[in-house]
Amino acid sequence: MLGAEGLDLIVSIADSGIVEAAVYDLMGRSEVSMMSERQGVKASIKKHLRHWQVSIKSRITHVSETQEFQQELALYQEVIYWNEERFFHDIHGIVKQLEGHSAFHSQAVKLLDDSASLNNPMFPRYFCDQWYKTLSNEVKESQIAEIEANKEKVLEDLYQRMETMKHMDKVSESGDEKSIGRLWDMASAKLSKTDLKVMKRHAEFLRKHKGLQEIAEKLGRMASEVNDPDLNLAPAEELKMVEERSQEATDDIVGIHPSDDLNKLLPNETMFLAYPELEVIFYKHLVDKRLMNYRMEGKSRTLRKVKSSKPENKKADIDKGPFIVCVDASGSMSGFPEQCAKAIAYALMQIALADDRHCYVVLFSTEQITYELTKQDGLREAGDFLTYSFHGGTDLEPVMIKSVELMHSAKYRNADLVVVSDFIAPKQPDEILQQVHQLKLKSNRFHAISLSKYGNPELISMFDHCWSYHPTLMGRITKKW
Secondary structure, eight states: OOOHHHHHHHHHHIIIIIHHHHHHHHHHSHHHHHHHTSTTHHHHHHHHHHHHHHHHHHHHTTTTOOHHHHHHHHHHHHHTTOOHHHHHHHHHHHHHHHTTTOTTHHHHHHHHHOHHHHTOTTHHHHHHHHHHHHHHHHHHHHHHHHHHHHHHHHHHHHHHHHHHHHTOGGGOTTOOHHHHHHHHHHTTSOOOHHHHHHHHHHHHHHHHOHHHHHHHHHHHHHTTSOOOTTTBEEEEEEEEEEEEEESSSOSEEEEEEEEOOGGGBOGGGGGGGGSGGGHHHHHHHHHTTOEEEEEEEEEEEEEEEEEEEEEOSSSSSBOOOOEEEEEEOSGGGTTHHHHHHHHHHHHHHHHHHHHTOOEEEEEESSSEEEEETTSTTHHHHHHHHHTOOOOSOOOHHHHHHHHHHHHTSGGGTTOEEEEEEOOOSOOOOHHHHHHHHHHHHTTOEEEEEEOOTTOOHHHHTTSSEEEEEOOSTTTOOEEEO
């Protein structure tokens, strides 16, 4: 690892504003500026670049940790603590070690060839100062190169997200900023023309069949209608004395670093003031904040507001659970029922985006396929789901067993299980019915959306809320049971 001064050198350059300048450059690109004008997108782009700024700043503090650089830095740190006698005796050997890999080597040779300099007692300090400048420039160039390389990658990612967002205007009908923010997080996925075409087709289908959209909106509101003190987490603030580490406190000396604080100045820095011809160097270092200072650290106590969440028995700030949408993918659902099932899942994805909830879709027939529509590459998952062709027979029991197991975990508290089917299937076993009843007592909800007039009433009765949306021309009505 680098020594304390080496770390100070690298971190000070990383903190000098080069990363911030890169962020401003990215925000100033015409394509990024134009995209930022869209509602809700500007905040998402800024958040995206803030995350990149933190990531790249951490990354560039390691770019100079090569073996050669560490060896040279170790030599520099050794030399700066030598006295004059040892410096003039051993410096030629040090310069010999720099040959072949150090950018300072040629300059060091020239400095040592000047016989007049060797008679100046301030020469060792001047020599180390020039060496430090070379090291600093080398680090800065490496960091700038790393930033430029990463700028191209982040630009490519931004352009990909922008391209995806251009085609996804209809994912959030409301244009809600939170929804757009979630969509931006998912927009890194590169979608094919087929994916975009099928999503637009289902968005159009939803607009034509508003009854399906109404069902989805009612399902989305139900998570907010729970009056459970364990789920209602109301934010609260209180004043507390917080103890934290601070460089303003002067409890301990933990190292040295370049700065302009005269109160923490190293004694040897004042040697410049002893010679009128070198006094200007002292003031230049002061202006450039390059005088070597003691780095102090200690603990300070600060009175500040601390945020926390407290359970309250009221209908506010409810921690909403995910949607688990179980879609019957049997052959009897092909045609209009299949379109309805996919459209309702698509509508629930929109609501999950807006409410910052997860949305899982489980296709079931003779087998099960699970899609997570709100994860990082959820748009690609949505495209795969919407292009899946329904076939096979209806087997509801395995998917109910799997869903009930999931809903027993803390992650699925206050969750909504939505089964979309024609419900032409037998009643579920008593064991499953008992587990469903227990989950209902824990604020989980079970919904049925029937797409056939011939669904089994005994099977449907296990759900809290039931809607029917019939695929026949006369029966395309929505009703709640």
